[in-house]
Amino acid sequence: MGDELHFKSAGELSDLLSSGSVSSVEIVQSLVERVGSVDDRVKAFNSFDAEDALAQAQASDDRRAKGESLGELDGIPVGLKDNLAVKDQPLTCSSKILESFVSPYDGTCIQKLKANGAVLWGRLNMDEFAMGSSTENSGTHTTSNPWDLERIPGGSSGGSAAAVGACETPISLGSDTGGSIRQPASHCGVVGLKPTYGRVSRYGLAAFASSLDQIGPIARNIDDAALLLNAISGYDPHDSTSYNIDVPDFRKAAADDSDRKWTIGLPKEYLEESSDSAAIKPVLDAIEFYKSQGFEFKDISLPHTEYAVATYYIIATAEASSNLARYDGIRYTKRADDFDGKDSIDVYHQSRALGFGEEVKRRVILGTYVLSSGYYDAYYLKAQKCRTLIRSDFENAFESVDAIMTPTSPTPATLKGAHAEDPLAMYLSDIYTIPANLAGIPGLSIPCGYVDGLPVGLQILGKPFKEDEILRVGRVFEAAHGYKDEHPEL
Amino acid sequence: MSEEQSIDIEKVADLARIALTSQEKSKLSGQLDSILEYINKLNELDTDNVEPTAHPHSVFNVWREDKAEKELPIEEALKNAPKQRQNMIVVPKVVE
Amino acid sequence: MEYEAVIGLEVHVQIKTESKIFSGSRAGYGYGPNELVDPVVLGLPGALPVMNKAALDGIIKAGLAFDCSIPDWCKWDRKNYFYPDSPNNYQITQYDQPICEGGEVEIELSGDSRAEMGEHKKIKLARIHLENDVGKLNHFAEDSLVDYNRAFTPLMEIVSEPDMHSGDEAFAFLTSIRQTMIYCGVSDCDMEKGQMRADANISVRPVGETALGSKIELKNLNSITGVKNGIEYEIKRQIRELKKGNSITQATWRWNADLGRTELMREKEDAHDYRYFPDPDLLPVKIDYEWRNRIQSEIPELPFEKQRRFMEEYDLPYTITSVLVPNRTLSEFFEQAAKKDPAKAKAIGNYVTNDLLRELSEAGQSLADCKISPEHLLSLVEAVEKGTITKQIAKDVFVEMFRSGELAGEVIERKGLKPDFDDDQVKVWCQEAIDENPKPVEDFRSGNGKALNALLGQVMKKSRGKANPQSVNQVLRELLN
Numbered sequence A: 001m002g003d004e005l006h007f008k009s010a011g012e013l014s015d016l017l018s019s020g021s022v023s024s025v026e027i028v029q030s031l032v033e034r035v036g037s038v039d040d041r042v043k044a045f046n047s048f049d050a051e052d053a054l055a056q057a058q059a060s061d062d063r064r065a066k067g068e069s070l071g072e073l074d075g076i077p078v079g080l081k082d083n084l085a086v087k088d089q090p091l092t093c094s095s096k097i098l099e100s101f102v103s104p105y106d107g108t109c110i111q112k113l114k115a116n117g118a119v120l121w122g123r124l125n126m127d128e129f130a131m132g133s134s135t136e137n138s139g140t141h142t143t144s145n146p147w148d149l150e151r152i153p154g155g156s157s158g159g160s161a162a163a164v165g166a167c168e169t170p171i172s173l174g175s176d177t178g179g180s181i182r183q184p185a186s187h188c189g190v191v192g193l194k195p196t197y198g199r200v201s202r203y204g205l206a207a208f209a210s211s212l213d214q215i216g217p218i219a220r221n222i223d224d225a226a227l228l229l230n231a232i233s234g235y236d237p238h239d240s241t242s243y244n245i246d247v248p249d250f251r252k253a254a255a256d257d258s259d260r261k262w263t264i265g266l267p268k269e270y271l272e273e274s275s276d277s278a279a280i281k282p283v284l285d286a287i288e289f290y291k292s293q294g295f296e297f298k299d300i301s302l303p304h305t306e307y308a309v310a311t312y313y314i315i316a317t318a319e320a321s322s323n324l325a326r327y328d329g330i331r332y333t334k335r336a337d338d339f340d341g342k343d344s345i346d347v348y349h350q351s352r353a354l355g356f357g358e359e360v361k362r363r364v365i366l367g368t369y370v371l372s373s374g375y376y377d378a379y380y381l382k383a384q385k386c387r388t389l390i391r392s393d394f395e396n397a398f399e400s401v402d403a404i405m406t407p408t409s410p411t412p413a414t415l416k417g418a419h420a421e422d423p424l425a426m427y428l429s430d431i432y433t434i435p436a437n438l439a440g441i442p443g444l445s446i447p448c449g450y451v452d453g454l455p456v457g458l459q460i461l462g463k464p465f466k467e468d469e470i471l472r473v474g475r476v477f478e479a480a481h482g483y484k485d486e487h488p489e490l
Numbered sequence B: 001m002s003e004e005q006s007i008d009i010e011k012v013a014d015l016a017r018i019a020l021t022s023q024e025k026s027k028l029s030g031q032l033d034s035i036l037e038y039i040n041k042l043n044e045l046d047t048d049n050v051e052p053t054a055h056p057h058s059v060f061n062v063w064r065e066d067k068a069e070k071e072l073p074i075e076e077a078l079k080n081a082p083k084q085r086q087n088m089i090v091v092p093k094v095v096e
Numbered sequence C: 001m002e003y004e005a006v007i008g009l010e011v012h013v014q015i016k017t018e019s020k021i022f023s024g025s026r027a028g029y030g031y032g033p034n035e036l037v038d039p040v041v042l043g044l045p046g047a048l049p050v051m052n053k054a055a056l057d058g059i060i061k062a063g064l065a066f067d068c069s070i071p072d073w074c075k076w077d078r079k080n081y082f083y084p085d086s087p088n089n090y091q092i093t094q095y096d097q098p099i100c101e102g103g104e105v106e107i108e109l110s111g112d113s114r115a116e117m118g119e120h121k122k123i124k125l126a127r128i129h130l131e132n133d134v135g136k137l138n139h140f141a142e143d144s145l146v147d148y149n150r151a152f153t154p155l156m157e158i159v160s161e162p163d164m165h166s167g168d169e170a171f172a173f174l175t176s177i178r179q180t181m182i183y184c185g186v187s188d189c190d191m192e193k194g195q196m197r198a199d200a201n202i203s204v205r206p207v208g209e210t211a212l213g214s215k216i217e218l219k220n221l222n223s224i225t226g227v228k229n230g231i232e233y234e235i236k237r238q239i240r241e242l243k244k245g246n247s248i249t250q251a252t253w254r255w256n257a258d259l260g261r262t263e264l265m266r267e268k269e270d271a272h273d274y275r276y277f278p279d280p281d282l283l284p285v286k287i288d289y290e291w292r293n294r295i296q297s298e299i300p301e302l303p304f305e306k307q308r309r310f311m312e313e314y315d316l317p318y319t320i321t322s323v324l325v326p327n328r329t330l331s332e333f334f335e336q337a338a339k340k341d342p343a344k345a346k347a348i349g350n351y352v353t354n355d356l357l358r359e360l361s362e363a364g365q366s367l368a369d370c371k372i373s374p375e376h377l378l379s380l381v382e383a384v385e386k387g388t389i390t391k392q393i394a395k396d397v398f399v400e401m402f403r404s405g406e407l408a409g410e411v412i413e414r415k416g417l418k419p420d421f422d423d424d425q426v427k428v429w430c431q432e433a434i435d436e437n438p439k440p441v442e443d444f445r446s447g448n449g450k451a452l453n454a455l456l457g458q459v460m461k462k463s464r465g466k467a468n469p470q471s472v473n474q475v476l477r478e479l480l481n
C-alpha cells in the first residue's frame, strides 16, 4: 500500500493516520519517492527539504503515539506556494531578487498549519511575485501541466496546482489575486478555492496587490479543500484587512446533503464571451447536470464585466508598484555587486534591473505610471470607481441567486509560449476570474470534464463569506462524477 | 485619460528605479501603449457619481492596543542583509 | 526698499508610545542599532501594518489642544519614494484626508525685559497628520550605515500656514508646541533625541506685496535656537540677494550650525512625484463624538491659560509664572500649596521658583522624590509672616526642611532659631550700633537714607540674624530722630 499513498487524498490519509494503519513518515516517504520520479518532468517545486519534512513527520508520529494528536491535519503534508513566509525557509517568490532570502518569521497561515501539526512540504513554483497565469514568468523555471507536459499548468500558483494534480502533495496553498488559484486548478484538474477577501490572513504572504490578494487551498477534492480552509481561516490581529467573522466548519458544511433549494445565476456576459470558447462544453454539461438535480438557474447580468480586466490591471499594478518597492538591494534583497563608488540610486536601478523579470518590470512600470502625477485621477481613481460598479453588479445579482456559475478559464491549458509576446492577450485570459477579486467574493473551481484530454474547470462564485455554500454546491457535482479520482499518466 | 498617451518610459522607469536597456525601453513602451489603449475602455463609463472602492469591505477602526510585543533577534533581523557592519546595514553613500 | 519675511514651519513630533505606530516592536531611544525591529519595521515580504490606537489618541489630543477641527474620518495613504532609511520605500502618511485640519498655536514673543510679558499672537495651522518615522542613516566617508530602530515610531507632522515673519516668532512657535505637547503628555519633544524636528519654508517680499516670493526650504534645524538662528540668517541672505538685484531660486538649503550659515543642499527640486494612493493594507479611521470628547476631557489646562490664571487668581508676578508654568508638575505643586492659603501664594511662588528649584538641581532630585510637600511651604511662609524667623533665616530653614523633611516649626525649634531676646534688648543693640558708628549716623542725618543699612547690619549681627529687620529699622529711625 505504501507506494499508493501519494494518490490518496488528505482526508483518506487523515483517517489512515488516526486508525494507526499508516504513519506520517510513511506518507512523506511516499511523496519523496513520487517527487523523485515525476518532478523532473512536472517541475512543480522550487525547493524542498526531504530531511526536514521527515523530521516534521516523525514529530507528528511521536505526538500521535503519545495520544497528543493535533487533529485532522496532523501529519498531513501541505505544499506551499513560494510566496509564503516560513521561518528559516527560503522565500523566493520565484524571483532572482529574493533567491537567497530566508524568512526570519512565520506568516499567520504557516503558524496555523504548524499549530495543526501539518508537515510543511516544499516550496512550489509560481509566476514571479504572482504576476502571470502560466508560471512562464517564474525567475527559476516553467512548471509543466501534469496532463500534458508541453502545456502550462496555469498560474500564478502553477506549482501548487501541478503538484496536487501530479500527486506530489495531497494539498497545497496558493494565492489568488486575479485567478491565480482557480485558473491553475482548472488547468490541472484539481479543486481550487479563493476565499472571500479577509477570510484568511495575508500576514506572511508576500504582497502582489494588497486589496486583491487572498491565500487559499488547492486540493484533489472538495473535502480536502475544506479541511485546509478550516485550518487557515479566521481573523488575525496582524492583518487589518482580515475580517472578524465566525468561521464555520467548512468540511462539515461541504458534506451537508440535506435538501435545499438553490438558485444559480448564469451571467449572460460570461456566456456570450465564452460561446465559442474551447472550454465551454463541459461547463454547459455540468449546468445541465445541476438542473437535473433540481437546481434552478436564472439568467443574470453583470453589466460591467467587460471593464473588469482594465480595472484590475490598473489597481493591481499600482499596488504592486508600491508593494515591490521594498525589493531594492538594500536591506535583504540581492544587491547588484558593483555599487562601490556609486550612490544608492544606482544600487536601486541595477539591483532591480537584474533581480526582476520582464513581466514584473512591465507591471511595476505600468503601476508607477498610473499613479504618477497628472494621471492618478484618470487611471487609479477611475479604476477604483469602476471597481465599485463591478462590486455592485455582484451585490445586485446575489439578491436573487445563491451562487453564480461560469467557466473558470476561456480555454484549457495552452501550449507553453503561446502568449510570450502579447501580454495583453494573457491578461484577457483572466476575464472570468478577475471580477471575484475586485468584488472580494469567494470563488471555487472544480474539475468538470475534459476537452481533448485536458481538464476544464467550472467556477462557482458565492456571496461574501459563504465559502461553505459554494463548497456544498460543488460537492453535489463532485459526488456524482469521478474526476476527483482521476490522475494524469506520468 | 488623454488620447495620445505615449508613455514617457524614461521618466517612469526612473521613478520606479529600474534601469532599462534601450531594447527593453522600446519593447516596453510599445506594449504599455497598447495596454493603456485597452485600459482607456474605462472612459466609456460615467463614474461621476460613483464612490471609489479602496477596500472590498467597509470596515473602520481596526487597530491594536499600545503593547510592546517581541522584536526579531538582531541576527535574524540582519541575516539577509547584503552587507553589514556594527549591526547596521551598509548602504552606498546617499547623494542628496 | 523694505522687505518682510514669510515663514511656514513643518514640525515633526514623535508621539510617546510603548510600541510602534504599525507594529508591536518597542518604540524607544538609546538602544543598540537595529534592536527595535520586527518584520513590519524592516519591511519584510509579507509583513503588514496594524494601527496603534495610542498614536491616534495622541494626535487627536494634539489637534484638540491646538483647536484643530477633527473630521469624522480620515484615511492612510502611501507616499512613494526610494530612500535607504525607509524600509518599504514608501511612507504611510495622510495625504488628502488628515486627522486634524486648521487650528492655531498661541505664541509669546520675548518681552522688553525678562520681567515683562511679551506680545501674544496666534499662528495658523494648515493641518496635523500622522505618519511613520523612518530609520537613521549614519554617514561615513565611503558609505552609510542604517539603523531602523527609529523607523515606524509614530510621528505627527504639524504644518503651519506661512504665518510667521521672524526667527523670534518661529522660536516662540516651537517653544509653544513643545510646552503644549509636554503638558498633554503627547511627546517629550526632546530635539536632541530627534523627538521634535523642524523644517522651515522661508521667502521674502517687499513690504506691501501680497504675493509670496520664491521659497527656500531650510533643513537641518536641530535645536530651537538653531531654528531661530538659521531662519534669521536665511532671511538676511535672501534680502541681501534681492537688494543686489539677484532673484531667489526655489531650492533646499541646510543650516550649518557650526559655521553659522545656510548652505545650498539641492538646487533643482526634481519635481518629486510621490505617487500618493490610499494604503490598501490599512482601513480608514472613523472618529465619533464620544472619542473626541473623551480625549478632550484628558487635555489639561494649557500653559498660557494657566499663566493668565495664576497672575489673576494668585496675583503672581510674570517672572514667577514664567518659571512655574512651563513645568507642569512644578506648577501643580505650587498650586496645591497656594490653594490652601491664596494670600501666601506669592511667597510660596518665590520659595518654589528659587529655593526649591535650586535645592532640587543641587541634589539632582526630581520633585516627585524630594521631601518637600505643600505643608512644608505653608509652614515656612507662616513662620516668616508671624515674624518668628526672618526671611534670611527662612532660607536656611528651607534647606534644612529639604534635607530632613521636618516642617519649618520643627527645624526652628531644633536649631533654636527663634529669637531668644525681647524688644528691650533690640533697643539696646540699636543704641550700641548708633554709638559705635558715628559715620553712618552722620550720613543718615544729612539725608542719605541708605546709610541706615550699615546700622541695620550691625544690629542683625548682634542678634545673630534673628532680629526682625523691619522692627530693627523702625527702632533705629525712632532713636535717630
Ligand SMILES: [Mg+2]
Pocket (backbone or CB within 6 Å): C010, C157
Ligand atoms: Mg512634509
Ligand SMILES: [Zn+2]
Pocket (backbone or CB within 6 Å): C012, C131, C157
Ligand atoms: Zn512628514
